[in-house]
Amino acid sequence: MNSAQLFDQIRKKKSFLCVGLDTDPAKIPPHLHDEADPVFSFNKAIIEATAAYAVAYKPNIAFYEAMGSKGWTALEKTIHFLKSKYPEVFTIADAKRGDIGNTSAAYARAFLQQLDFDAITVAPYMGEDSVKPFLGFADKWVILLALTSNSGSKDFQYLDAGSSGKKLYESVILTSSKWASHDQLMYVVGATHPDELAGIRRMIPDHFLLIPGIGAQGGDLARVAAAGMSAQCGILVNSSRGILYASSGTDFALRAAEEALELQSQMAQLLRAAKL
């Protein structure tokens, strides 16, 4: 998927919502534990309930790996279900990988080829040759960590880096934005840093940003949109726990739909206000 197709979907659905599939077997409704594959059954119900309101889905790979090979199978079924039933949605493997070249190439095969995700989140610490292998696939994306939503973002990402007066996260963006066009590269910027988000948008007016951290982590949607929107929307705002675990009863999918609709309604207003 390219950025024009993504923007097109945003306009059609009047939404820039990404639903994070951080599916934790300990948190899914008890009645699902009778199913053959409770995690896949949960994901399928969540996707069906929210697909009208979301433009992207982002399985958080950690939660599947914590279940071993059964988890990997649930992940395979989830991405297959997404690709076959909702081919228009943008799919993100939230994996935060990054290693020496031949190893990154293996991760790229795993997520962009074998599982056929549209995008993968990548950590920048190991530099260009750790990121480049993920960029070798047509219409597939790297979403590079820039300024993350967590408190630990203060440990290294805000350090003055080099002699340019830039912070490390700014240096990561400036350097990496030369590695690929804004049709293959997005950045992760946490909703918990709205002021820095505005500065990042000035640095890179055309790149899409994947923005986690609203809801459980405390970020605010209207502030994020004001600071981060580009001329082509340019933001995907993620919500995970607020949607997935809105109810632990048999009404979980209905309640997830209501939460997603609430976010989509706010997003429709923000898009309208921005004349998009």
Place this chain on the structure above:
Amino acid sequence: MNSAQLFDQIRKKKSFLCVGLDTDPAKIPPHLHDEADPVFSFNKAIIEATAAYAVAYKPNIAFYEAMGSKGWTALEKTIHFLKSKYPEVFTIADAKRGDIGNTSAAYARAFLQQLDFDAITVAPYMGEDSVKPFLGFADKWVILLALTSNSGSKDFQYLDAGSSGKKLYESVILTSSKWASHDQLMYVVGATHPDELAGIRRMIPDHFLLIPGIGAQGGDLARVAAAGMSAQCGILVNSSRGILYASSGTDFALRAAEEALELQSQMAQLLRAAKL
């Protein structure tokens, strides 16, 4: 396993060799493709052939994920085989994970609990709360990326960081070494940076270092030992491709054993010279 037990094993085997299990189905000997699980059969033969010469094994998780759920099953069988037949060896999940707290906690469960590895490699970019969840397990280790062996290490790791005159990789070591003792925390330092390795050893005299990059990547064992050894050895030197793919014939395990023995012999000399 604690550092005293690891050092004890190093003295017994007169080796500080870590065998990297970067098992690529496209590179294993053709005759193994008739086996039910060629990757596990390959790993088992490599481990049996080299266990006398190695103190640690390090499956590179990317190569297993590139095979999907079958790969994850091969990984489970490999770690189970290691733990049951060679309980004295140190096992490292080369995973380079790191995410917000609840996600890192899921990765920690996956690798340190479910798969029961002794250690996992972790990327530092997201800071303290992304690393801490991996530190909550007795006698289990975090091996944090400091200065990696690849060319991309120059992109960010060498940037002047903060106002202290330190490089980013030095800042990562200084900051993170306050998060845990040297009985729970090691660092990855590439063999391709022997001068910096000596500086790192002065900064942290007691921490173990995991050192990739000899062989295919060009690092030199004697230089690494001269620069990196501590009073309790303090280094694990990894070799992957040089051992695994020494032969693509039916003699692959024998040739792997010869390569591992050659490295172990050099290591025995280096340990003797250091009176360890």
